[in-house]
Amino acid sequence: DSGVTQTPKHLITATGQRVTLRCSPRSGDLSVYWYQQSLDQGLQFLIQYYNGEERAKGNILERFSAQQFPDLHSELNLSSLELGDSALYFCASSETGRGNQPQHFGDGTRLSIL
Amino acid sequence: AQSVTQLDSHVSVSEGTPVLLRCNYSSSYSPSLFWYVQHPNKGLQLLLKYTSAATLVKGINGFEAEFKKSETSFHLTKPSAHMSDAAEYFCVVSGPYNDMRFGAGTRLTVKP
Numbered sequence: 001d002s003g004v005t006q007t008p009k010h011l012i013t014a015t016g017q018r019v020t021l022r023c024s025p026r027s028g029d030l031s032v033y034w035y036q037q038s039l040d041q042g043l044q045f046l047i048q049y050y051n052g053e054e055r056a057k058g059n060i061l062e063r064f065s066a067q068q069f070p071d072l073h074s075e076l077n078l079s080s081l082e083l084g085d086s087a088l089y090f091c092a093s094s095e096t097g098r099g100n101q102p103q104h105f106g107d108g109t110r111l112s113i114l
Numbered sequence: 115a116q117s118v119t120q121l122d123s124h125v126s127v128s129e130g131t132p133v134l135l136r137c138n139y140s141s142s143y144s145p146s147l148f149w150y151v152q153h154p155n156k157g158l159q160l161l162l163k164y165t166s167a168a169t170l171v172k173g174i175n176g177f178e179a180e181f182k183k184s185e186t187s188f189h190l191t192k193p194s195a196h197m198s199d200a201a202e203y204f205c206v207v208s209g210p211y212n213d214m215r216f217g218a219g220t221r222l223t224v225k226p
Contacts, residue, residue: 002157033214043204043216056213090157099210100146100165105157 003027006091006106014114018079021109023091025072029104031055031097032074034066037108038087049074050097078111086113116141116207120217128225133192135220137205140186147188148206148214149179158204164188175199200224 003026011019025032034046036059045058049068060066063081068074078085088110092103121136139145146165150158162173169181179190188205205217 002159004157042218045214045216048213058213092158099143099208099213100163102148102160102163103214104160105150107155107157110155 002104002106004091004093004104004106006089006109008109009107010110010112012112012114013081015081015083017081018077019081019111021076021078021089021091021111023074023076023093023106025074025091025093026104029093029095030072031094032068032072033092033094033103034060034074034076035090035092036087037090041087043090046076048097055097081113083113086111116143116145116209116215118205118207118215118217120203120205120220122220123218124221124223126223126225127195129197130194133190133195133199133222135190135203135205135222137188137190137217138186139188139205139207141207141209143209146208147179147181148208149173149177149188149190150204150206152202152204152219154201161190161203195222195224197224197226 005024007022031050033048037043046060048056066076088108090108092105094101094103118139148163149161152158162171164181172178202219208214
């Protein structure tokens with residue numbers, strides 16, 4: 001058990017809809033990361049937060065947004081969903097976000113767009 | 115900028131034989147390197163990390179990796195494969211701000 005909790009585990013919705021994915025980091029970790037994993041794109045970094053502030057952005061679409069709250073949990077919001085957004089979304093956390101620290105991953109949220 | 119290349123998309127071994135998963139990296143910085151394993155429908159689990167200390171890094175479940183700067187490689191090995199090792203393995207390079215870049219993954223199959 002990594003200590004990172006993601007909810008829900010599965011989400012099925014339709015095109016054009018909006019969903020929110022939730023992540024609780026490991027106790028004591030200040031940095032949260034979001035990743036998208038799909039068969040054709042592999043594992044893609046989306047965005048990183050550190051102690052409530054956005055620190056780095058990767059391949060995140062404008063339809064997607066995220067935030068980290070004062071209690072350090074994070075939410076990833078996906079809107080105007082398209083079929084291609086179907087993927088496994090992972091949250092990871094690390095202690096301070098420095099490069100030599102490993103990230104600890106949750107089990108992911110599987111998003112299916114019908 | 116940094117990147118990793120996993121040289122094999124699929125490796126198949128027999129149970130009890132050695133495992134070698136190959137990874138080359140490119141980094142503008144002194145890199146931090148990691149190997150993660152992903153079992154089906156699970157998140158990624160850290161196997162081991164290299165952060166400029168010993169070049170031979172020991173990880174969990176009998177895995178180890180050797181950092182070779184001259185070859186820009188960080189190959190993952192295990193002396194004897196077990197059926198439970200069957201999974202997807204990712205080599206990862208990280209810059210100073212933990213901006214990780216993942217390889218495409220190597221699927222390890224272990225035959226009985």
